[in-house]
Amino acid sequence: xxxxxxxxxxxxxxxxxxxxxxxxxxxxxxxxxxxxxxxxxxxxxxxxxxxxxxxxxxxxxxxxxxxxxxxxxxxxxxxxxxxxxxxxxxxxxxxxxxxxxxxxxxxxxxxxxxxxxxxxxxxxxxxxxxxxxxxxxxxxxxxxxxxxxxxxxxxxxxxxxxxxxxxxxxxxxxxxxxxxxxxxxxxxxxxxxxxxxxxxxxxxxxxxxxxxxxxxxxxxxxxxxxxxxxxxxxxxxxxxxxxxxxxxxxxxxxxxxxxxxxxxxxxxxxxxxxxxxxxxxxxxxxxxxxxxxxxxxxxxxxxxxxxxxxxxxxxxxxxxxxxxxxxxxxxxxxxxxxxxxxxxxxxxxxxxxxxxxxxxxxxxxxxxxxxxxxxxxxxxxxx
Numbered sequence: 001x002x003x004x005x006x007x008x009x010x011x012x013x014x015x016x017x018x019x020x021x022x023x024x025x026x027x028x029x030x031x032x033x034x035x036x037x038x039x040x041x042x043x044x045x046x047x048x049x050x051x052x053x054x055x056x057x058x059x060x061x062x063x064x065x066x067x068x069x070x071x072x073x074x075x076x077x078x079x080x081x082x083x084x085x086x087x088x089x090x091x092x093x094x095x096x097x098x099x100x101x102x103x104x105x106x107x108x109x110x111x112x113x114x115x116x117x118x119x120x121x122x123x124x125x126x127x128x129x130x131x132x133x134x135x136x137x138x139x140x141x142x143x144x145x146x147x148x149x150x151x152x153x154x155x156x157x158x159x160x161x162x163x164x165x166x167x168x169x170x171x172x173x174x175x176x177x178x179x180x181x182x183x184x185x186x187x188x189x190x191x192x193x194x195x196x197x198x199x200x201x202x203x204x205x206x207x208x209x210x211x212x213x214x215x216x217x218x219x220x221x222x223x224x225x226x227x228x229x230x231x232x233x234x235x236x237x238x239x240x241x242x243x244x245x246x247x248x249x250x251x252x253x254x255x256x257x258x259x260x261x262x263x264x265x266x267x268x269x270x271x272x273x274x275x276x277x278x279x280x281x282x283x284x285x286x287x288x289x290x291x292x293x294x295x296x297x298x299x300x301x302x303x304x305x306x307x308x309x310x311x312x313x314x315x316x317x318x319x320x321x322x323x324x325x326x327x328x329x330x331x332x333x334x335x336x337x338x339x340x341x342x343x344x345x346x347x348x349x350x351x352x353x354x355x356x357x358x359x360x361x362x363x364x365x366x367x368x369x370x371x372x373x374x375x376x377x378x379x380x381x382x383x
Contacts, residue, residue, distance in 0.1 A: 002077050003042045004243045009156055010079050013040055014060050016149050021058040027110040028057040029142055030098075033118035034318040036146040037064075038244060043078035045070050046319065048120035051086070051094040055102065055112075063105060065098050095128040099136055113142025119320060147325045150315050152339040157245065157315070158364065161341050163200075165247035165362060165373035167240025170195040172249055172375060175236055179255055179383040185210050185225040185234075192238055202241045205322030209237035209250075216252060216356035217349040219307075231256035235356050237345075240374075244316040247374055248343040250360035253381040261350065265302070265357035266380040269346035272296035273359055273378070276310060276328075276344045280363055280370040286332035293328070293346065302348055311344040314362060340365040341373075 003010075017040065021029060031054040037043045040056065047070040056062045063082040064074055074083045084101055086094040102108075116126060133139060153161065174191040189210050196204075207221040212234040215222065219237075228234060232255040239248040254262055275292040293310035297303060313324040326334040328344070336342075345360030361375035 002044070003079070004160075005042065005156055007079070009154060010041065012154070013149070014056075017056065017146065018058050018060060020145055020149060021113070024113065024140075024142070024145070025111065026058065026113045026140065026142065028055060028107065029113040029145065030055055030115065030139075031118075031146070032115045032121035033146070034120060035150070035316065035324075036115060036118070037078075038316055038318070039146065039150050041078040041080050043074050043080060044244070045073045045077070047073065048318070051125055052120065053098050054080075055105065055107075061105070063101060065094065065101050093128070093132075095125065095132040098129070099132040102133075102137060107137055109137065111138045111140065113145060114139045115143045115146075116141045117143035144325065150324070151313055151326070152337045153315065153341055154339075158339070158341070160243045160245040160316075161247055161314070161362075161364065162373060164240040164242040164245050167196045167199045167201045167242060168238065168247045168249050168362070168374045169240075170199055171238050171240060172251070175238075176253065176381055176383070179228070179234070179253055179381070181228055181230040181232070181255055183228045183255070185212060185227070188234075188236075189225070192236075196240055199240075200242065202244060204239050204241045205244075205246060205317040205319055208239075209235065211235050214354060217351060217354070219347065219349070228255050233259075233262070233356055235358050237358070237360070239314075239322055241322070244318065246314045246317060246322040247341075247362040248314060248322065248360065249362070249375045250345045250347070250358045251375070251381070252356050252358045253383065255383050258380070258382055259353070259355055261353055261355045262357060263380065264300075265348045265350070265355060266359065268297055268300040268302055269348060269357055269359040270378050271300075272310075272346045273344060273361070276346075277363060277370040277372065280336060280342060280344070280365055282336060282338045282365060282367060284336050286326050286328045286334040286336065287330060289336070289344070290328045290330055290332065293344075294330070297346070297348070305348045305350045307347050307349075310346065311342055311360070314341045314343050336365055338365055338367050
């Protein structure tokens with residue numbers, strides 16, 4: 001067995017889920033999100049690129065339907081004992097097999113929540129699922145149920161997040177050490193990944209972002225690498241990942257002579273980040289945090305260059321993204337809890353001048369407020 005948590009930890013999560021199902025008058029839940037499956041049972045796989053579903057009852061009973069390639073994966077990495085396999089073949093219809101499994105479990109006519117919005121349930125499979133379950137069980141959308149439970153981290157989870165944060169700092173140092181005119185983006189990216197993997201970390205939930213020159217204004221990764229000019233800017237967004245728990249950092253560095261706007265934008269971003277961290281405390285809302293971000297940057301005259309969101313929750317996540325709910329945007333009523341882990345990013349992309357400046361780090365929410373877990377030095381890096 002390769003379980004990353006104790007049986008007591010998994011039992012506590014199941015108890016929280018059972019209580020949530022009772023509040024919603026649901027007899028059980030059909031999970032299609034790998035994030036949910038991992039959190040609840042430890043099941044660790046990228047097999048969600050194919051049809052698979054974990055049924056979890058309000059009574060704690062569970063059964064996984066997956067492919068033969070993931071049978072031993074589930075046996076070795078999870079608490080699951082009832083693991084059923086749908087057969088690959090030209091006539092395969094796993095949604096029909098799922099309906100049969102639910103009937104075998106005696107769930108005819110029961111009310112089940114479904115993670116309809118999960119990446120593991122694309123639209124085509126969702127249509128087949130709806131057809132297979134019609135008249136057999138009553139379904140309700142419960143996509144947000146387990147994500148809402150996952151926001152507040154246990155002590156064991158926080159220990160993994162702290163390890164991920166240390167790995168992110170190692171990746172940060174590895175990148176800064178290579179910054180110089182002529183440096184290859186590929187070498188920088190390789191050094192960052194080596195720092196994470198060499199420290200015992202895992203693949204991140206999405207690609208690291210690296211872009212220099214005009215590509216420093218991009219918020220996503222893209223194919224192709226370049227060498228840094230004598231005077232250049234480079235934006236990096238990356239995360240340490242440990243047992244799939246993430247801690248992210250985002251920074252724009254300068255090589256050679258800074259543009260006049262780099263220093264001004266950096267000062268505004270640092271002020272905004274600290275303002276957001278001051279709002280990141282129990283009882284405040286995600287909307288309050290965003291308002292701090294927007295208020296500072298707009299006061300600096302940078303409203304046209306900022307984004308309409310300034311961060312999100314982090315936890316144990318799988319591809320295609322390490323982003324977790326909730327997100328910090330205007331008027332989001334989500335109430336920040338103690339034990340939450342959040343990535344705050346101040347992103348300034350000035351297309352008029354071609355100037356980028358990003359600054360972000362991960363914090364743990366405690367009773368006293370935000371505790372930054374990585375990137376302790378917020379100074380502008382110039383090499």
